[in-house]
Each structure stands twice: as structure tokens, then as C-alpha cells.
Amino acid sequence: MKERITVLVCGGTGCMASDSNEMVIQLKQRIKELKMENEVTIIKTGCFGFCGQGPIIKIQPDNVFYVKVKLEDIEEIITEHIVKGRVVERLLFDDPKANEKVKEHKNMDFYKKQMRIALRNCGFINPEDISEYIAVRGYEALAIVLSENTSEEVITIMKDSKLRGRGGGGFPTGLKWELTAKQPGNEKYVICNADEGDPGAFMDRSILEGDPHSILEAMAIAGYAMGANTGIVYIRAEYPLAIHRLETAIKQAREYNFLGKDLFGSGFDFDIDIRLGAGAFVCGEETALIASIEGHRGEPTKKPPFPSEQGYKDKPTSVNNVETFANIPSIILKGAEWFSSIGTENSKGTKVFALAGKINNIGLVEVPMGTTLREIVYDIGGGIIDGKEFKAVQTGGPSGGVITKEHLDTPIDYESLKAIGSMMGSGGMIVLDEDNDMVEISKFYLDFTQDESCGKCTPCRIGTKRMFEILERLTNLEGCPEDLDILEDLAHNIKNSSLCGLGQSAPNPVLSTLHYFREEYEAYANRTISKSYKIIEEKCIGCTKCSRVCPVECITGKVKVPHIIDESACIACGACFDACRFDAIIKP
Amino acid sequence: MKNINIVINNNELSVPEGTTVLEASRNVGVDIPTLCHLELPDFGIVNKVASCRVCVVEIEGRGALSPSCAEKVYEGMVVKTDSLKAINARRSNLELLLSNHPFECLTCQKNLDCELQSLAEKLNIREIHAKGIKMDYPIDTSSNSIIKDPNKCVMCRRCETMCNEVQTVGVLSAIKRGFDVVVAPAFNLDMVDTSCTYCGQCVAVCPTAALTERNDTSRVWRALSREREHVVVQVAPAVRVAIGEMFGLEPGTISTGKLVTALRRLGFNAVFDTNFGADLTIMEEARELVHRIENNGTLPMLTSCCPAWVKFFEHQFPELLDVPSTCKSPQTMLGAIAKTYYAEKMDLNVKNLKVVSIMPCVAKKAESARPELSKEDELHVDFVLSTREFGHMIKEAGIDFTSLEDGKFDNILGESTGAGAIFGTTGGVIEAATRTAYELITGENLEKIEFEQLRGLEGIREATVSIGDLDLKIGIAHGLGNARKLLEDIKAGKANYHAIEIMACPGGCIGGGGQPYHHGDQNVIKKRQAAIYEIDKATPRRKSHENEMVLKLYDDYLGEPYGKKAHSLLHTCYVPAEKI
Amino acid sequence: MSNVNLNISELDRDLLNELDIYIEATVDPNGSLINILHKAQLIFGYLPHNLQLYISRKVGVDAARVNGVVSFYSYFTEKKTGKNVISLCMGTACYVKGSEKVLHKLLKTLDVQKNEVTEDKLFTVRDVRCIGACGLAPIMTVGEKVYGHVKEDMVEGILNQYRGEE
């Protein structure tokens, strides 16, 4: 029997917009005409995750991949490829680097846009079955360093890999380990910071849920490198599944003696304890985290002394983030050189981003450092929902800022993001479209930071409150132009003089949006912005639906007569807009 | 110690390793304002939370500013204290604090003695740019000693450091977070419902009026104004070495005579000396100790002069209530005698006799209100004023304190010995008791009166004094944290003492919560201590049992020391209390 | 303070036993205060004042510190909740997709304040930090059940599912 052919046509959100439905119909039609229904199957698939190149057609089992297919190309694909078995060269993906057309999709540079190191096992192994982790070379890195490397050598590998902390700060991991290792005394601690607090970032949760053993293994490696025998995972209580998987993993690892005494016969002891966070963003800051682990309020302390000198129980402590740890077994197995070959000059390896907001493909992506924002938003993320206009991406969460259209082609790494007024943070990327009001967005973040402020130092405790109040005044159209000056002064002083990283970065969302979207602030300050929804008289048929849903009853009008919104009373909730079936209401 | 080379505002200097930027700056005459910072290292008091951000400076190579109070120097450090960035931040942070502060300075207890107020003047704050909502917490007036107004709190955390780390009373904590954060007892309980000892160390260090003593001056003015009332006053030993500070005199200036004159001028009918009460206390306490030693009673015996300490063990060590001496404190002993012996002698209706105490202490206010410290529903002491309140009354009356002539205490309850005087400092009570116990036990005359081994400022001290065949083992602790350590040892059976003196405040009463504010200068307390010993030296009689008026009191009225009548008037009992 | 109940004897003895077993098995109870509080909240549903006082005495730390910790962390609640706890995610992804409107709708429909119990004792509404399921934004959870892509007009229907239980 003739090898059966399958034609896969991308039907994801991104591709749907470009006629893929019509293509499927045409393909089916032509195959029927050719009486090849028994040999050829036409399938409309979900998203290929390749939206920038859509629509895409893949032909199996040849594993040939056509991109940017147009309706008029269908005939050629059928006659050339399906009937004659000849590849249509011009539709193959054009690899800009190799400058040659490639057929097999795994070889295409495009796919390398996503590269999984930290997420390598997520979705691939059963996180509750240690044997699956072992099958993918789990605990081999630990076994190797314990049998073949000295502690110093492990630190050298880490330094050579140029891995930097993925929690936000970007401090070189090897250096952190070295600083801790150098401290005198033999009571030291390794802490895994799993208190993922950035709203909209969930890569750490995903790793802990999908690949908990990799964290345990990396912590043990860290312990060996620094001379620490105890590890603590500080994890958000809001992540019950991750906690459960972590507990299971620890239990299993102990059964295999991957944790416990005399690991791999090396004489090195290491075990791990879990401590729960309890809902405090500031506990992502390492000194606050340590206070919390010690059973106190999560208030940060001044640095120096750094935890590497005086951390948990005043002993040398290294605090590393989940994603940072997740990279480590691969670095050991494949070498520092391999890792440092990925990424940009000062930012090596990959970074996981959590794509969310007004974007088609919401989810986690892991890309090499240096990938541009455009590639992430359009190629991987599939562009903006409903074909709206891209406005900005908020990165770094409450500590970060916005990246605007003009910087879409900036290669993403620690330094470049900082240079344009944002930051890597833990990797949250909230995509904003034309409908988003930047003053409202920064108000959202300030509300968050002032609510999450521990209250210890003056600038953060009172300053962020005052900033929030000014933003509230502005958005209520009760502000004045001088407010912008006060806001900016406050922002700078809070940034300069707060005690910890949370406070120092809390004004960033305001400073960044004030820089790129000052006109929006001015519109509020000068009260030239309209906060009210309006009804287009010509379109309104007087169905009364809007007036019935209006929570403040500011819409009036008789049945079958165009309605009117009392602009002074409108609270811009948008209920009328959602209710109107005649597109008769326009947003402010 | 190694020296470190640094540069401050272009001045090169070399300072010992471990110096903070703040200290180094002050060395070269560079002034940096501070607010939350507090350091009295010899008393174990260190508050370096770096929370107010008023002392921030620029350190080359760092993005953010650093708190100079907590930042230690390192080799090659380059500091700028006067950069625009630093100046702006300091002013901004102070403005923020003020934007959340009630503007009622004119009637505030701390008016013109407020660290926030003087900082506002110093940093030229004339306008609050970012105004907004302010804290709105109820004022806690539940106790007789301390008023807590959270709305005036600047979150310097000094009170928490005192309450938790120094005193280990553990009543105060920051509650909630962010803008809503407030320093309060658990569950925001009223102070009176907690195990607060009213030691007042929180009051002593509060830079604003978030924690103050309850102001009783108007009650005293009222009593003085009632013609039918006969108002007598007593002054504690530690007051006379500190009151001068209220009038610009050096700490440690002995103002006993001026103080007596001032009290007369204020209209008190008689001016007594709590030192008399102290001598009386020794008569009882030394007997009690000897009694316990001779009769296999509970040992060690702990002193009980300090009301904060009494409250501390009632709440924290209720199982050890038989350990402290049953003696009342000198102030209440004197009050008890005033309302009995003195009233009888003067033929006064006790109902119209009011006893006012001037104390270095805020716990004495609560002590005086304890129902068991009364006789037939008449409290031994009616009103207690802190040294500060007393100073304010003098000012209010327009009395020029520094030029006052020396007066003398009214004889009947005014004579005292050097032993009574040293009650004001840590080690003093036990030294006074030892002087008397020595002669009581041996029957010999004590030649060397000064027990140097009992003096000093170490938090916990111990000494063995040979009294005849007996090696009297003595322990001393000042500061409740140190007291706790001693008590834990006693509980564990580790401490082997005959007698232990405990004073709740660092330094003893000279460092009391009612004294003029030391504003973080530990030398103030040390100078007061030196003055106390000076008074002792200068007093002709230096043993309590040589106080003729005390002896007369026993002859005339009380009978035997530690006897039946003395017991009913001068001894008390303790009640176990919950710890919250 | 009249509204502070510090009467430890009013606490359920069986539940306390369960907590005691946990505390006694804890190696470093002082340092594990937060884990202990989690356990207590799990057992009792919330952390009333008398329970906090009990824990402070059991663990040997000051009640002020326990209360300072409980009031610091948003995960801990000192108030009894309704039968169903409705959590609305206020993470950025949910926020930009309109979770605030859903929250207002909920509060208005139930005529209740955030973190308070409805009159019929059925519901407590909370806003929570990102729960990391941004793909389904806006997210609302009722107990363990997750509702994704929640819109204002879905609120009534969801609530009715829980009202029917009575």
C-alpha cells in the first residue's frame, strides 16, 4: 500500500486570520477531485507556535514545512509535492543565517528561537516518577561532580558558564557561590527562592511542577560547591501542586540516596527542607526571604552584610532562584562552554518568559538571550489578540517598565533591558495593546507595590502610597500638572533611598511610562482626557439594553430613541459597551 | 585594630576598621542627620535598622544611597554626604514622614523635645509636597503609665528593640504591613491588657510622642490648688542627678538642694526624700535576707524595689513568686509611713493627705495604683510625676531653677544615708543591703563601706562578699533582658546566689524611663551614676541602719524591723499574671 | 479591647490535638513558625486571636511576634470565612483582561466587602495575587474549582451553583 500522506494546515489563532480555513477547503476539494482521499489526509491543526510565518503547511511523513503559504500556492503544493513528490522550494522556510532553504523543521533556525534548557523536562517527564527523571540523565550531573570534581572545580564551571541569576538581579551565579564558599565555618546553607511573586510570571511554578528533581539535584550540586549540607526551598503557599510534587520528589530522592548521607559514596551529605511563604511579595528579596524562613515578618535588612556572609541563622547562605537552579544540571552535563555559547556577550544561556496579556499564544517560552522582543511577541506569541495595535510590553513586573514599539528589535538581555528603562525581572511579559491606558497600568503596579511594601523604610512605606494617591488623583481627573513633578521627584527619591530592591524598583513602572507615554499623564493632569463612554446617535436604535446594565444609571433615553450618557456621572466601567449589540457605544 | 582609608566629601581620612560612615563623618565635622538610629553600646542598646532613610549618603559605585548609620567603612570608600541626590532624598523622606504625622506640635507632650521636630527645622521643611491620607489609629490611654499614640510613630523601631531585645518583655511588634503598619501589642490590645511592665524604656527612646508617660501634672496642680488638701512630695534618688539637664545643666549635676527649694516654691506642704524610704527598705530587706539565710528560706532573694521588674516576674515567671523579697518599694514604703505615722504626728485626716512622688520612672505611676499598695482604700502614693514632668512644672511656674538656693528636706521623713542614695543606680540596692547585712550578721563595724565589686555597668555582675563565716554570693542585673538570663539560670538550678539585685532599666533608675531624654548619649547615664556615688561619699552616714530618723520611726511607731507592724505596712505580695 | 477573644479554652480540643502533634514533630518550632501557622490555618480554617495566643505559648514565642507575623502575610486570615471562598486573581494578566470588573460585580452582587462574610455565611470574596494560570485570565476560584475566562455576566450563574447547595 502506498505510503499515506498527511497534510497539516495550521489553524491556530494567528494563522486563522490568514485564510487557512479556506486553504483546508480547497485542499480537500482538490484531493477529492484527484480521487486521492484514501491516500491523503488533510488536517487543520492547532497552533504550530510559529505564527509569524503563517499560514503553515506541513506534509508528513516527509516532514516538509511550508511557510507563508498563500491560497494560490495550494495548487502547486498538490501537483508538485503530493502528486509528484517534489518539494516546492520557494515555499520552504528561509533560514536567514544559513541562507538556504531547509525542509525538515527540526533543522530550521526558527525553532531555535525557543530553546529549552530550564524547561527541558517540563511536559516531557512525569514529575512524580523519579525513574523518568533518571531516564533523562537525572542526577547524573550530581553524581559526576561528586565523583570527579572538587568543589572549586564546580565553582569554576559555574563561573565559566557565565550563568546569571534568573530571579531578576542577574548576579553571576558562580560568583555568588564562590563568595559563600570562601566564608569560614562549616555551617552553610543553600536556599532555593521559589517565592515567585511577580504577577504574571509563573515559570518557577511550572518548573517545580514539571521537573522538581532538577531543582533538588542542582541544590545538592550547589551545596557540594559551597560546603553546605542543608538546602531549603522557600516556596509560595499559593502553589499547592508544586509543593506536593516537591515533597514527593524529596521523598523519592531520599529513597535513592540522592539526598541524605554520603551521596554517591562521596562522603558528602545533603538534605532539603521545605518552608512555605505566606503571601508577601517582598519575600522574594533574599534578606526578607531569610527573615521569613526564620519565622519572622519578611522585612529586608540592609546589605551589606550579604547573605553570602551572614544569611540564614547568620551563617553563609546562597539564595538562588528556581530557574537558575534548573539550568545547572545541563551546564554540568554539557559543559560551561556549551552554555556560554548561547546568548549575548554578557547574558548567556536562555531565559524563560511568561507571555500574557493581549497576546494570542499565552504561555511560557524559553528563548536564548538576545532574542528580540519582536520575535517573542509576533513569531512565538502569535501577535496581538484581535489584530489590535501593539502598544508596549511590560517586563519585570512591578519592578520593571515598558518596552515600546521603537524597541521591539532590541535583543533581550539584562543590560539592554535596563538601558531602555525596564528590567529582566523574573521574566513576566505582559503585552499591552492600543486599548490599555498606561497611567492605569502604572497605577495597577503602584497599588501592588504599596500594598506589598513591608512598611519598614520610609520611602517605600509612605512614598509608594503617595505615588499611588497621585495616580489616583490623576485618573479621577482631580490632579494638576504639578502632580507630575511631585510624582517624578518622589519616584527618583524612592528609587535612590529605599532599603531594599522592592522599594528601589517600585517607581520603575511610573518612571518608565512617564518617559515613554508622558502625554497620557499630561492628558490626565490637564484633564483633557475623556473618561466617559459615548453613544453614537446614528447607530443607537434605543434598545435600552445599555441603560439597564449601567451600574450608576447614567444612561437615559426612551425606547427606540437614541440614548444619552451623562458624561459627568459615567464611571467608565464599560458595561454598556459590552452590552451594546449595535456598536453604538464608543470607548473614552 | 586596622585603620581604613576613606574619602568623605573630598576629605581623606583614616579611621579604625568597623567605624560607620556616620561616625567617620562626625570625626571630620560633617553633620549627617539621623532619626531611627540609636546606639548605647555599653548598655547593650543598638538600633540600626536603617529604616528611616534620613541619614542616607552617596557612596561611589553604588546605584542607590546608603544609610550612613549602618554602613561600615571599607578601604578606598568614597563618600559624598552633600550630593544633591542625598540631600533631596533626606528631605523627601522627612517630608514623607511629616505627611503622615499629626500637626499638633503646640500641645504635644514632646513639643521642643521632639527629634522629628528638630529634624524638620534642621532640614528646612516648610512645605509638604506630597500630601495624602494619614494614619488614624486610636490612642491607647489604658494604662496609668504610658500613652501610646500610633499616629505619631515614625517606625524607627527603637521601642521594639528596647521591648524585645533589651528588655525581652516582648509586648511590642510591628503589626500589619505597608502603610498600615503600626507598632502595637499582639492583636492591637490595649497596653493594660498585656504583660507590659511599664519600664518606660520605649518612652525613653521614642523620638516623637508616639510613646510618652501619662501626663499627671494637671492632677498635681489641682491637688496643690485645693486648700483642704495637705500635699506632701517625695523625690527619688536618681532625680537629683538628672533634673538639672532640664535646665541646661551638665548631666550628673547634683541638684538636691535646688530641687527641694523648687518643690517648696511649687506649694508642697512637706518635702520628703525617697532616700528615707530606701533606708527603711534596707532595714526590712536586709533583715529578710538574714532571716531567709538563717531559716533555710527561699534563696536567692531578689530585690523588689523596681515595679517594672515586679511586673516582669509576675507575668514571665509566675512560678517564682516566692523568690523576690516581700518588701514594698521605697516610694510606697514612704507613702505608707506618710499616711500613717506622719498623718498621726501632724494630726491630719488621711483623706485630705496627698502623697506625690517625683520619680525617674514611669512604672512608678502604675505601681502607685496597685490596689494592694494601699491602706484602708487609701493609696500609699496618689500621684507620680516623672523627672521630666517635674521639670516642666518648674518651668511652668517660671522658677529659675539654676539660681535657686539650696533647701533641706523636711526632717521627719527627709533624713537619709549614702546607702539610700545609691538606690538610684544599678548595684546600689544590694550594696546598701550588704552594708547593713554585714553589721547585722557579724555584729562588727564595717570598715570598708564601698563594695567596688558590686559597681559598674556590666549587664550581669556577680560578686562574693565575705561576711564573717558566710560567703555571701551576690548577683546583679540591670535591664530586664539580663534579669531574664539570671532568672532562667535560677530556674535551671544553675545560679547559686544568696541575693540578687535587679533593676529594669539599663543603668538602674538613673537610666529610667521618666528621666530627661538621653537622646542616645550613653555618657549622660554614666555621669548620673558617678554623681550618685558622689552623693553617697559626701553623706555623713552611709549605712541605712544608722539613719536616726528611721531608727526613731521604729522606736516610735513600727517596733521591730521585720516585725509584725512593719510587715503589715511595709511588705506586700505578688500575683501571678498571664503573659501576652 | 472588646473584640479580642483570648480564651484558649474555647478552641476545639480535637483540632488542637491535631495541631499539637504537628508542632511536637517540628524540629525547630521557633524557626518554623510560619509552617506551623499554615498548618493551624489548614486545621481551623482561620487564625483567631486565641489560637494565635495558643500557638505563641506552645511554641514559646511572644504573642506580639506571632500576631506581627500573621498580620504581615496576606495568606493568613484572622477572620472566619464564608462556606465558599471566592478568590479573584488580580495578577497583571488577569487585571489587564478585566478581573477588577468581575471583582466589583461579585462584591456588588453579594453586597459584601472584600474579605468579609456574606450575610448568608455562604461566601467570602478575596482578591489574590497571581495564581499563575494566566492563560485562562481572568481567573476566579471557588474553593478548589477554577473558573477561567470569567466575565461579569457569568458571575450570577457561578454563584447560583453554590447557592443551590443549601
Place this chain on the structure above:
Amino acid sequence: MAIKSLEELRKLRASLQDSVDLREKGESTSGITEVLIGMGTCGIAAGARDTFNELLTIIEEQKLSKVKVISVGCLGQCSLEPTVQVNMPGREPLIYGKITENRVKELVEKVIIKQGYLDENLLIPSFTKDGVK
């Protein structure tokens, strides 16, 4: 089952190699078909647990002895949860999105039994498993 050395670990791993080969390359000697379900928080929130249970029920009903259901972490395709990956010997591993409970029966029939595809739910992974291969 304590592992005492690197050699022991490697031996153990070799014995477990089969399932990895199946997942990575569609190669296996056991003839077992694996169905991987993304069971992260978002997957579960989107109904992965119901999908999981439904799969078990159907497999039992249809007596499919050579099908193994495995819960795994999340793939990162949050908007397409619940995701299911089907690894069959001799076929390229396939990922399906939005496999809610009601799609399970069809998935089993079309993909596992008939070795075909479940059209609109089919996703093609947009990344290689372990970085650069």
C-alpha cells in the same frame, strides 16, 4: 534502592532508556503507547484532571492494555490547555491542545486506535526538547 555510585546510576538509566526514546523519537521496543497529560496548575485549572480520569476510564472500557497514561508538567502552552502528547512506537510524538474531557473519546479512537489524527486539536511543538540538537 540507594544508588551508591555514578556507575550504578548509569546502569539504572540505561534500563530506563526505552521510554525516553519513545518520547523523543517515537522509537520503542516495548510497543507501549504513552499518553502524556500536562498536569500543571494551569492544565488542571483548564480541566486536565477530568481529561486524565476520562482517559483512564476509556482505556479500561476499551481494554487497551498497551496504553500508559502519564501525568507530566506543563508545556508552557497555557492558552491551549489541557495539552496531551501521544507517543506511539514508530510515529513522531504528537501534541494535542484543548483536550477537554469531552474530546478524549475521539482522541482515543482516532489517534490511538486508528493511528490517525485528531484534526483541529493537533499542535506541533515549536521547540526541540533539549536545545540545540
